[in-house]
Amino acid sequence: MNSLVIRAALIRDVPFIVKIRLGALTKKEICGFSAPEFATTSSTKKMRELWSSGNKLKDGVEVFLAEYEDKVVGYMMLKVKGDSGYIDDIVVAKEEQGKGIGRALVTYAEVLAKSEGCHLMRTDTTENINGIPWKSYDFWIKMGYKDTGERLPTLYDFKEIPFVKRLK
Numbered sequence: 001m002n003s004l005v006i007r008a009a010l011i012r013d014v015p016f017i018v019k020i021r022l023g024a025l026t027k028k029e030i031c032g033f034s035a036p037e038f039a040t041t042s043s044t045k046k047m048r049e050l051w052s053s054g055n056k057l058k059d060g061v062e063v064f065l066a067e068y069e070d071k072v073v074g075y076m077m078l079k080v081k082g083d084s085g086y087i088d089d090i091v092v093a094k095e096e097q098g099k100g101i102g103r104a105l106v107t108y109a110e111v112l113a114k115s116e117g118c119h120l121m122r123t124d125t126t127e128n129i130n131g132i133p134w135k136s137y138d139f140w141i142k143m144g145y146k147d148t149g150e151r152l153p154t155l156y157d158f159k160e161i162p163f164v165k166r167l168k
Contacts, residue, residue: 005100007065008055009075014047016065016072018055032128035156051057061088063103064108066101076105078112084120087112090136114167116152121145121165137161 009017052058057077066074074092078085087109091162092101110121123145125134141147145163152160 003068003069004073004104006064006090006105009065010049010055011048011051013065013072014051015044017063018044020072020075020093020119024091024097026065033126033134033158035154052130063066064068066092066105068078068096068101074105076109078109080116080118082111083118085109085116085118087095087121087123090123100140103143110165111165120165121167125159126154126158127151127161133161149158156158 023092040149050059052060055063058064058080059075059079061079064076064078065072066076072093073096074090076090077088079088082088087106090102092105113121117153123140125136125140127133140163143165144166148162148164150162152162154160
């Protein structure tokens with residue numbers, strides 16, 4: 001994907017973000033892996049309410065888009081605080097998955113975080129009530145992230161699986 005561009009998202013990009021999320025993650029598919037608040041980033045109105053300014057949400061999370069041939073094909077949410085970065089959400093359009101877009105977004109996040117003085121990256125995925133991890137588990141392992149071995153309880157019927165990666 002030589003013409004893949006990653007850029008800071010703007011509030012005008014919210015409809016593209018929501019479209020990608022809705023197209024890549026169906027409610028049935030995420031049942032047991034996500035909170036009912038899935039709708040927070042699945043509604044243009046609600047997503048706009050979370051926006052602060054520039055590419056930042058009200059909680060300080062930055063949003064980045066992946067574009068290929070002027071079409072939004074993925075997005076990522078990143079928070080940098082102190083010496084660590086946290087990838088909060090990363091979604092690639094269903095028809096574009098498996099083409100290296102997710103890898104490019106993660107690499108972009110790591111380079112950006114490192115340039116801001118971070119030495120550690122964090123992210124997470126979930127595990128359903130049956131102990132089956134969400135499909136992103138293997139992706140994070142391939143990206144060099146380590147499963148911390150923790151399974152953190154949530155308010156729902158799934159557990160959070162934290163991952164960490166030391167930046168070189």
